[in-house]
Amino acid sequence: MANQTPKPDDRSDNVEKLQSMIHHTIENMEDAEAAMVNSSPEDQQRIKDKNERRRESIDAFRSEIKDEAHRQQ
Template sequence: MTKPDNRADNEAHLQDHIDHTFANLREAEDYLDEHADEITADEKHDIEAKNERRKESIDGFIAEKRDEARR
């Protein structure tokens, strides 16, 4: 038997995802600020690219949270 679709806590879960992803983004930025002269250009590029994906994810989570709020 399948579970019913319970969306009661979707907004809270989405906010958790936003907070967690933003914390990772900030941590990576802080790492770059502190160690930019110690890492290779490829490593720096990889971290910057990952942060761009994190920003896109955050935007997506925010849009999804808005959609949930309208329901």
């Protein structure tokens, strides 16, 4: 096997990536809420449940952004 070395850990753009993920997650939530108008009650509940998980993900992303900001200082 060839000598394989791992790539160095580059965290320089993590905050930007996390902010982008937050933005896309919010867009997905808005799209899902718009789709609820024409959805069955079961689908509406699934959308509500998924959007709740998305909110939890957004909170986790924001927490990671704070951690990254402290690491960069």
